[in-house]
Structures are given as C-alpha cells and as structure tokens.
Amino acid sequence: MERLASLGRLSAGIAHEVRNPLTGVSLLLDELHDRLLSQPTDQALIRRALGEIERLEELVGELLNFAAHPQVTLxxxxxxxxxxxxxxxxxxxxxxxxxxxxxxxxxxxxxxxxxxxxxxxxxxxxxxxxxxxxxxxxxxxxxxxxxxxxxxxxxxxxxxxxxxxxxxxxxxxxxxxxxxxxxxxxxxxxxxxxxxxxxxxxxxxxxxxxxxxxxxxxxxxx
Missing domain, CATH: 3.30.565.10 (Histidine kinase-like ATPase, C-terminal domain)
Structure with missing residues (x-):
C-alpha cells in the first residue's frame, strides 16, 4: 500500500509537470495557426496536432483526478x-x-x-x-x-x-x-x-x- 501511495504521488507530480508544457505548446500552435491564413494545408496539420494535445490533456486530467482520489462527502x-x-x-x-x-x-x-x-x-x-x-x-x-x-x-x-x-x-x-x-x-x-x-x-x-x-x-x- 505504501508503494502504491508513492506511485500515486509520483503519477500526480508527473501529470502536473506534463500539463504545463502541453498548455504552452497548445497556445503556440494556436498562434501559428492564426498566422497561416494563406496556408490551409499547414493549418489543417496544426489543427490535427491541437487535437492530439487535447487528448493528452484529457488523459492528464483524468490521471490527476484518479491519483488525487478525493474523498466523498456523504x-x-x-x-x-x-x-x-x-x-x-x-x-x-x-x-x-x-x-x-x-x-x-x-x-x-x-x-x-x-x-x-x-x-x-x-x-x-x-x-x-x-x-x-x-x-x-x-x-x-x-x-x-x-x-x-x-x-x-x-x-x-x-x-x-x-x-x-x-x-x-x-x-x-x-x-x-x-x-x-x-x-x-x-x-x-x-x-x-x-x-x-x-x-x-x-x-x-x-x-x-x-x-x-x-x-x-x-x-x-x-
């Protein structure tokens, strides 16, 4: 149980560290997308990359929720x-x-x-x-x-x-x-x-x- 608790804390720490650069990359890609108005093919690639980042952010969010394991209030x-x-x-x-x-x-x-x-x-x-x-x-x-x-x-x-x-x-x-x-x-x-x-x-x-x-x-x- 002690090792599992440590693993949970480690997972939460890693998830936090992953979330910050993901947010930064997402913002940079948004900016790049808006600058490429004359390049629809490149914009499409960026939208696909943003979609994959959203999937990663969803995983990180669920991992944090699972690792934090907030107690219920009955x-x-x-x-x-x-x-x-x-x-x-x-x-x-x-x-x-x-x-x-x-x-x-x-x-x-x-x-x-x-x-x-x-x-x-x-x-x-x-x-x-x-x-x-x-x-x-x-x-x-x-x-x-x-x-x-x-x-x-x-x-x-x-x-x-x-x-x-x-x-x-x-x-x-x-x-x-x-x-x-x-x-x-x-x-x-x-x-x-x-x-x-x-x-x-x-x-x-x-x-x-x-x-x-x-x-x-x-x-x-x-």
Missing part, C-alpha cells in the same frame, strides 16, 4: 433522484444512437448516505460505456430496488458484451478495449462505489450485453 440523499438526473444528461445521446431507455426506479426507495456529485460521475461512466457497447442501437435498462438491507442499482445493455476473461480486468486503471480513451472510467467508478461502502458485480456474454449490479448498504445495516 450526506442523506435519494439515489433515485441521482439516477434520473444522470439519465437526463444522456437522453439526447441515447436518442441519436437509437438506444431505448427503460427506467424502473422506485419512487419510495429508502434514503442513503451518498455524495450525489461523485455518484453521478459513476453512473455517467456506466451509461457511457453501455452506449459505446451498442453502436447499432439497443436497450439500456436502469432499475433500483431494495434487497436484504441493501439498495440495488442494476444497469444493463443489450450490446456487444465481453468474454469472461476480460471481466476481471475492466476495473484496472488504464485498461481499455476500445482503442481510444484513457481506461480510467471504470476504475474511478469502482473507487466511488467502494467509498460508499458498496460493491459492483458484473455479468456479461459476447453478443448478449452486460449487466452491472451496484449494491449499497442502507444506513443502520452494518
């Missing part, structure tokens, strides 16, 4: 409200992708000690992954209910699914099968759920979709 709240707020954010994206949303979130769920902002981030990561798994459209199902003094949230998709050997790896930092992205989304989601005293279970089959089950202990159930 307050009484309604998980159903957080789920609905997060689904609202991806509503248009679902429509464009031809994904139908089936919501089965109870109205009278018990309250939970939660950090709404962090949980929204975790749910958004799971919804985004589900959409990525359904490039030809499909169905996203979101439900919440109570199960044996636990609050259960189930997020499932009808997408591409995963082979069994991939499932133990998906919460590892920087693991991704998409060929793009940082591979930190599910690792951050796992951390957020863990900090709420919960756990995540995953079921998936190739061509049959994936199901993520999040289990949170209710207050007084310990």
């Amino acid at each position: 307050e009484p709240g309604a998980i159903g409200e957080v789920l609905r707020d997060t689904l609202f954010l991806v509503k248009k994206q679902c429509q464009r992708a031809g994904v139908a949303v089936v919501e089965e979130v109870g109205e009278n769920l018990p309250g939970l000690l939660l950090d709404a902002r962090k949980l929204k981030q975790a749910f958004l990561n799971l919804f985004t992954n589900a959409l990525d798994a359904m490039p030809q459209g499909g169905t996203l199902r979101v439900s919440a209910d109570c199960l044996e003094r636990q609050l259960r949230v189930i997020i499932s998709d009808s997408g591409e699914g995963m082979p069994a050997e991939r499932i133990p790896l998906i919460f590892e930092p920087f693991y991704t099968s998409k060929g793009e992205g940082t591979g930190l989304g599910l690792a951050i989601t796992h951390n957020i759920v863990s900090e709420h005293g919960g756990r995540i279970e995953v079921e998936s089959r190739l061509d049959h979709g994936s199901t993520f089950t999040l289990l949170f202990p209710l207050p007084g159930s310990a």
Whole structure:
C-alpha cells in the first residue's frame, strides 16, 4: 500500500509537470495557426496536432483526478433522484444512437448516505460505456430496488458484451478495449462505489450485453 501511495504521488507530480508544457505548446500552435491564413494545408496539420494535445490533456486530467482520489462527502440523499438526473444528461445521446431507455426506479426507495456529485460521475461512466457497447442501437435498462438491507442499482445493455476473461480486468486503471480513451472510467467508478461502502458485480456474454449490479448498504445495516 505504501508503494502504491508513492506511485500515486509520483503519477500526480508527473501529470502536473506534463500539463504545463502541453498548455504552452497548445497556445503556440494556436498562434501559428492564426498566422497561416494563406496556408490551409499547414493549418489543417496544426489543427490535427491541437487535437492530439487535447487528448493528452484529457488523459492528464483524468490521471490527476484518479491519483488525487478525493474523498466523498456523504450526506442523506435519494439515489433515485441521482439516477434520473444522470439519465437526463444522456437522453439526447441515447436518442441519436437509437438506444431505448427503460427506467424502473422506485419512487419510495429508502434514503442513503451518498455524495450525489461523485455518484453521478459513476453512473455517467456506466451509461457511457453501455452506449459505446451498442453502436447499432439497443436497450439500456436502469432499475433500483431494495434487497436484504441493501439498495440495488442494476444497469444493463443489450450490446456487444465481453468474454469472461476480460471481466476481471475492466476495473484496472488504464485498461481499455476500445482503442481510444484513457481506461480510467471504470476504475474511478469502482473507487466511488467502494467509498460508499458498496460493491459492483458484473455479468456479461459476447453478443448478449452486460449487466452491472451496484449494491449499497442502507444506513443502520452494518
């Protein structure tokens, strides 16, 4: 644990050091782009370079967020409200992708000690992954209910699914099968759920979709 903590601090330090020169290079390329009004081919190359810098800056930002690992602030709240707020954010994206949303979130769920902002981030990561798994459209199902003094949230998709050997790896930092992205989304989601005293279970089959089950202990159930 000590070595992992040291590695986290080292990663954060490196990320900070990388971010500063990236910002400088980006500003210089912007200036150069504006000076080459008569050279559209060169401007196109600069725009591509700026796009790659944006990707690096996104990676650095996520690395800093993961390394800093800010603690959640738990307050009484309604998980159903957080789920609905997060689904609202991806509503248009679902429509464009031809994904139908089936919501089965109870109205009278018990309250939970939660950090709404962090949980929204975790749910958004799971919804985004589900959409990525359904490039030809499909169905996203979101439900919440109570199960044996636990609050259960189930997020499932009808997408591409995963082979069994991939499932133990998906919460590892920087693991991704998409060929793009940082591979930190599910690792951050796992951390957020863990900090709420919960756990995540995953079921998936190739061509049959994936199901993520999040289990949170209710207050007084310990």
